[in-house]
Amino acid sequence: MASTEVSESSPTRRLSPFRWAFPIVVVTLLASLLGVMYLDYIVDPEKNLHDFPIALVNQDVGDDLNTGGATKHVNFGDQVAAGLQQAVPGDKIDLRVLGINEAQLQMQSAKVYGTIIIPSDFSKRLGILGVGSVVPGEITRPTITLQTNPRTGAFTTAIVQKFGAEALTQVNAQVGKQLTEQVKTTLAPAPGGPPAPELSAATLVALTTPLDIVVQQFHPLPGGSGEGLTAFFYSLLLLLVGMVGAMIIHQLLDSALGFLPTEWGPWYVHYPRTPISRVRTLLLKWSAVVVMSVTVSAALLGIGEALGMPIDRPFLLFLYGAFVITAVGVTCTSVLAAVGTAGLIVNLIVFIILGLPSSGGTVPIEATPKYFGWLSSFEPMHQVFLGTRSILYFDGSAEAGLSRGCWMAALGLLIGLVFGLVITRFYDRKGLERKPAVAAAA
Incomplete structure (x- = not known):
């Protein structure tokens, strides 16, 4: 192996205190930014809750009740829906009044995270419950169904x-209060008539909480989905492979071309510099990134299937994974070609420090500080997560995030290609060759 050493006659360069302290300052600043981003989005999700989408479906058709000898049409579902709309904090919850079909479509495309359903016989059952409290017979409590959307994530489901639990408990208490007053009014004795029968304790309990709140999952996740976290971690793998892979390719190819020294344990080698332009060097790295993206995407897909992760659209996931890795890798190598070693810091900030907490993969964007929503509109990790989640959990639905994930990846790839070619071509035309500063000055 060829080796280069500083001769004894060459002047010894001493490390100044500033140069020694500079990396410590950089790491401290990066760690502080990392701490702010990661802790701010997880410390208090309930306080940060805003625009959290939940659908409200009122199917109640009402019922005709006989009160005091007169028939009156009532619709308790409308009253409950109106009460929910007033009680729900508008700055936290985006309560959308929808029909059942539209609500299911929005659940299937992850546009809403849950649905409250008031059934068509709600008023009828509530009226029967009121009558049944004083007339012997078999009765069924009216139900309100709360559907969760587990494919949007475990944390979202918990919210x-x-x-x-909070909103429907209040509704149950309010309906119970109204129903109890109605029954007592119905049982009120006529002037001069016999005294009204007293309601038993069991009857009062039944009237106080008349509703049966049913919680059910909408399209439950299959086993092996990690409670909705496999999409996030698969997206993280694609992003890390694209970024870290690009950095490894950049480093090793620069070493092979003689622009950087290579160390293997105690051995040191610095190959002669290859006469190659910056543009051709970048094209060489891009070609390696493309090949790497195909092999790694296939490897990740195989690993996922081997571990029992349910993948209904394997070929689509393979193509999307290769596309994402290519887009991220090309952009990262372009940044490194443009700004050199500082590109490592730029890539770390863009793809990791700002990307992960704004991805929406663990905590939904609607439960993080609002500036995370702004970051998620362009940060790569969020776009990759939407596309991966759509393929894994929503059958590759374009509306569930695949179309956004694809066109944002295409936009990122285009930016990386144009940026890299423009910068490296500019450097070449200006004669800014990649050679040591001393040699360049000579």
């Missing part, structure tokens, strides 16, 4: 369940 929906907590919201349902």
